[in-house]
Amino acid sequence: MRMPPVPRTAKGWSAVGGALVGVLLVSYAAVAVVTGGQVPWNTKVLGIDIGGLSEEAARAKLDRDLAARARQPLAFRAGAKSTSLDPRTAGLAFDSAATVKIAMRNGRSPLTMIDALLGGRTVRPLIRVDQSRLQTALNRLNTKIGTPAREGRVVFQGTTPQAVLPRDGSGFDPKTAAERIKAAYLTESTVSLPVGPLRPKASAEAVRQAAAGPARTAVSGPVTFSVDGKRLTMTPATFARHLQFIPDTAGTLQPRFDGKGLATALGARLERLQQKPKDATYVIKKGAPRLVPSREGKKVEPKALATALSPLVTRPRPREAAVPLSIAKPRLSTEQAARLGIKEKISTFTTRHPCCAPRVTNIHTIAKILDGYVVKPGETFSLNGIVGKRDKARGFVEAPMILEGRFVDDVGGGVSQFATTMFNAVFFGGLQDVQHMPHSYYISRYPAGRESTVSYPQPDFRWRNDSPNGVLVDTSFTGTSITVTFWGTKRYDIESKSSNRYAVRAFESKTESGPKCTPMPGAEGFRIDVWRIFKQDGKVVRRQKFHTNYLPEPRITCRD
CATH class of the missing domain: 3.10.20 (Ubiquitin-like (UB roll))
Structure with missing residues (x-):
């Protein structure tokens, strides 16, 4: 039997609408349950589907798939001139974390859930902008493309005001350029801008009035x-x-x-x-x-x-x-230091010197400055970076040092003995040598092939604390010796092995005169190899070779 047609009354439409809402609500609830803790289904960023992924996985996918695009230079056209803009130099970077958070936060509303069911939604990528770097990059581009406007200002010659008058320029407007570049990054390959006159902020008359x-x-x-x-x-x-x-x-x-x-x-x-x-x-x-x-x-x-x-x-x-x-x-x-594992001696070394020379004052001064310094895990110690230029204000005095193959007096002369002592503490502490330079001539008070010179600003002496624990620098001295001891957590037992001296070269003798003549005793030149042998539990785990080439030191006799 044929059923009569359903009347199209308001009540009928209401029933249909209610059923549809019910279906949508059930669908919303189902999607919300399934995607809890995940990016909503069918969510795309620049065509990359991150739907259904965890927050961490979505970030990783975007970083991977957009890496090349994020580094891609932007073609930059201003008027008839073209150049390019490196986004990294300009301080532009894709912010995957913020983009994914927006996708997850906005993706929980019923409307966006419906979007997901009906075909997906698109999230615009968010970017980070270092405004200072961007403006610097734009200023450089403006210099290439046109002539930047010169702002007027007032400076002082002594205490007399001097007016620096403004000057018009030509190029693109930096504010407009910044907005277009930020909008184009990751989505477009070219940014085009009109070129026109650039006016300084203040007039010449305003500058003159300020000066007067x-x-x-x-x-x-x-x-x-x-x-x-x-x-x-x-x-x-x-x-x-x-x-x-x-x-x-x-x-x-x-x-x-x-x-x-x-x-x-x-x-x-x-x-x-x-x-x-x-x-x-x-x-x-x-x-x-x-x-x-x-x-x-x-x-x-x-x-x-x-x-x-x-x-x-x-x-x-x-x-x-x-x-x-x-x-x-x-x-x-205090809290950081307490977690650094500084508990035992890991190495110590002593070098000796004659008493009472000016260089001894410098050795003691630098030892006092560095005593108690803590080098954090992963940190690189730079002697010049920490101590700075040696000066009389901190107690350094003039003393002999080797410069261009000759002994000359300089403030801080002699601190290379401290550098040599510390180098050996680094050597026997099993720490990473980053930069050391042996003396050009062999100095008999130092172990051959295991010593370092230092001057300011170069050569520097640098080493890295490549251990997971801190290293305490402990210095002490007497009138005839300097000692550097490292404290931390011991990792290695270190042995040193040296070759015989080879490629020995004789020195020459010279006679010189003049007030700057400094006598030199003369010494043979030679080459030597030193191995640092790392041991743990009595077993050799690593060897490191150091090669040193000493030049012959001339014998200089000074004539009146």
């Missing part, structure tokens, strides 16, 4: 700042060279201090207002390392100094401001 008015006011008297209640006054002769008037976004010239330059100019005066942090270290008590806690310091940030002082110079007197102190964190905290 506010800039003269700026150097009309001293400025004073206080740090934690302690006051420090600077005269115009001190601060003017670190002050400029530069245009703001509205084209008005404003005073701006170079904070780093100011801090350098103030030097010790500023240091007395600060407190240096103290690194955690260890002292040796009864033959064992004992932890000495770290301490936070207080410092004046150059940016804070500039920010506080810049507005002062255009104000009426008195011109004074407070500069805040920031926390100065130690390089190594």
